[in-house]
Amino acid sequence: MTFDYDLFVIGAGPGGLAAAKKAAALGVRVAIAEQEALGGTCVNRGCTPKKFIVYAADFALQNQSAQSYGWSDCQWHFDWTLFIKSVHQKLEGIQHSFLQQLQKAGIEIIHGGATFVDAHTLEIEGRKVTADKILIAVGGHPVQPDIPGIEYTITSREMFHLPYLPKRLAIIGGGYIGVEFSSMMNAFGCEVTVIDTGEMILSGFDDDIRAGVQEGLSKRKIRFISNSTAKEIKFSDDGLLLTTTGDKEEIITADTILVATGRAPNTKNLDLEKASVELGEKGEIKVDEYSRTNQENIFAVGDCTNRVQLTPVAITEATDFVNSVFGKKPQKPSYDFVASAVFARPEAASVGMSEAKAREKFGKSVKCYRSKFQPLFYQLTEQDEQATIKLVVEGESEKVLGVHMVGEHAADIIQSLAVAIRKGITKQDLDDTIGIHPTTAEEFLTLD
Numbered sequence: 001m002t003f004d005y006d007l008f009v010i011g012a013g014p015g016g017l018a019a020a021k022k023a024a025a026l027g028v029r030v031a032i033a034e035q036e037a038l039g040g041t042c043v044n045r046g047c048t049p050k051k052f053i054v055y056a057a058d059f060a061l062q063n064q065s066a067q068s069y070g071w072s073d074c075q076w077h078f079d080w081t082l083f084i085k086s087v088h089q090k091l092e093g094i095q096h097s098f099l100q101q102l103q104k105a106g107i108e109i110i111h112g113g114a115t116f117v118d119a120h121t122l123e124i125e126g127r128k129v130t131a132d133k134i135l136i137a138v139g140g141h142p143v144q145p146d147i148p149g150i151e152y153t154i155t156s157r158e159m160f161h162l163p164y165l166p167k168r169l170a171i172i173g174g175g176y177i178g179v180e181f182s183s184m185m186n187a188f189g190c191e192v193t194v195i196d197t198g199e200m201i202l203s204g205f206d207d208d209i210r211a212g213v214q215e216g217l218s219k220r221k222i223r224f225i226s227n228s229t230a231k232e233i234k235f236s237d238d239g240l241l242l243t244t245t246g247d248k249e250e251i252i253t254a255d256t257i258l259v260a261t262g263r264a265p266n267t268k269n270l271d272l273e274k275a276s277v278e279l280g281e282k283g284e285i286k287v288d289e290y291s292r293t294n295q296e297n298i299f300a301v302g303d304c305t306n307r308v309q310l311t312p313v314a315i316t317e318a319t320d321f322v323n324s325v326f327g328k329k330p331q332k333p334s335y336d337f338v339a340s341a342v343f344a345r346p347e348a349a350s351v352g353m354s355e356a357k358a359r360e361k362f363g364k365s366v367k368c369y370r371s372k373f374q375p376l377f378y379q380l381t382e383q384d385e386q387a388t389i390k391l392v393v394e395g396e397s398e399k400v401l402g403v404h405m406v407g408e409h410a411a412d413i414i415q416s417l418a419v420a421i422r423k424g425i426t427k428q429d430l431d432d433t434i435g436i437h438p439t440t441a442e443e444f445l446t447l448d
């Protein structure tokens with residue numbers, strides 16, 4: 001049977017784009033469907049605009065320390081509307097460069113939502129196309145709790161289109177998104193309250209890291225309500241009234257309420273049953289370690305498979321899929337040492353096992369080294385900002401299982417350490433390494 005394409009990719013986020021470009025480079029005839037903007041969640045309503053806002057918020061924090069460094073009173077005015085307009089202009093530029101890259105690679109771009117007709121046929125805006133292999137890379141969307149008044153809330157998607165900065169922001173969910181936005185919005189002067197069902201924010205991270213970030217943000221007057229959730233939301237003349245339930249039962253008044261309670265796969269509107277593709281309990285596409293679905297010609301990567309919802313993971317899954325299927329070089333991602341960061345202030349980053357996970361696996365042979373200190377930058381200021389670093393090691397050889405940090409440049413420092421940890425270094429290897437002085441990173445080399 002002949003097909004219109006060798007590979008059809010559904011979704012032009014980081015996963016879909018990486019697969020399409022890599023496959024085209026190998027001479028595969030590729031088409032890609034995208035129903036919104038090229039770049040997906042990461043570029044248009046995730047990592048990229050988020051990081052621009054983090055940078056904007058950093059000016060406000062730097063301003064607080066400037067006087068301690070000899071600057072006279074710095075009177076700045078922040079114009080959110082102007083700023084967010086220039087962010088969106090930049091994003092349009094990035095979308096345009098993706099368009100050019102795809103065109104140059106000979107990849108056909110079809111605008112619209114794709115649905116399955118059968119295992120080899122898709123329909124996009126009334127047009128039917130056939131493909132030998134199909135890759136589903138449709139990403140995810142925010143989930144929202146089913147409570148009265150949820151229609152008054154917004155998600156991270158709308159945070160990038162706020163017409164003005166709210167004075168009072170309530171955030172339901174203290175995971176990556178809730179914590180990052182709490183930090184940015186607080187720096188801009190918003191009064192922020194975070195409500196989470198957990199005892200502490202950032203579930204899944206090492207407890208010292210969770211405590212370090214929560215302590216740092218609390219010092220900046222962000223309020224955390226733990227072991228609690230939102231029961232209902234009402235509209236009033238004074239703002240939105242959010243009633244909490246759990247450890248704390250109270251009414252919080254807010255101008256904006258952000259819901260950041262996790263994300264679910266975009267698998268509802270694909271007509272997957274027509275291709276008999278199996279889904280898991282959370283609506284995720286079930287795949288094996290090579291990203292194969294139960295249909296031999298259909299594959300899935302990225303957030304829609306609900307493995308690890310991070311851009312570099314989606315890209316790795318996509319390139320491994322192309323190498324395995326078209327490069328004839330079977331390759332599968334390893335999820336053991338996926339580094340990740342929370343771009344709050346203080347910033348947090350981790351790679352490898354948390355202390356709790358390590359103790360679960362190796363019991364008493366696990367040892368931890370930690371240090372909490374005031375970084376040099378803050379020693380000249382009034383701010384009581386602390387950094388935390390932690391090593392989780394195992395056995396006589398003290399093999400490093402995990403590295404965790406809260407503090408400036410945590411993401412960059414942990415990214416570099418991730419290479420070494422993956423290679424199986426020991427604590428002695430860190431001790432034997434000569435540091436760069438004066439830095440925060442050198443503290444990892446002198447722990448005892």
Ligand SMILES: Cc1cc2nc3c(=O)[nH]c(=O)nc-3n(C[C@H](O)[C@H](O)[C@H](O)COP(=O)(O)OP(=O)(O)OC[C@H]3O[C@@H](n4cnc5c(N)ncnc54)[C@H](O)[C@@H]3O)c2cc1C
Binds near residue numbers: 012046302
């Ligand atoms: C606020 C926020 C901040 C984030 N920050 C970070 C960060 O700092 N670092 C990090 O690593 N990760 C971050 N992430 C996560 C990251 O964005 C995702 O893990 C990543 O985008 C997943 O890539 P993907 O290709 O699987 O899906 P997506 O990027 O979601 O792309 C899927 C694409 O498929 C399209 N699509 C869906 N259905 C169809 C259809 N039927 N037909 C055609 N097209 C379709 C969608 O429109 C979308 O463009 C963040 C996420 C959010 C929400």
Ligand SMILES: NC(=O)c1ccc[n+]([C@@H]2O[C@H](COP(=O)([O-])OP(=O)(O)OC[C@H]3O[C@@H](n4cnc5c(N)ncnc54)[C@H](O)[C@@H]3O)[C@@H](O)[C@H]2O)c1
Binds near residue numbers: 173260
């Ligand atoms: N810096 C980054 O790499 C980055 C940034 C943003 C998002 N992301 C990705 O996007 C994913 C989704 O982010 P997210 O923050 O929405 O999810 P998350 O899973 O990180 O956090 C959700 C939080 O909401 C809490 N929660 C769940 N239901 C609740 C309820 N009803 N009431 C109160 N709290 C509730 C949970 O306890 C948890 O702390 C992340 O898991 C991550 O993979 C990554």
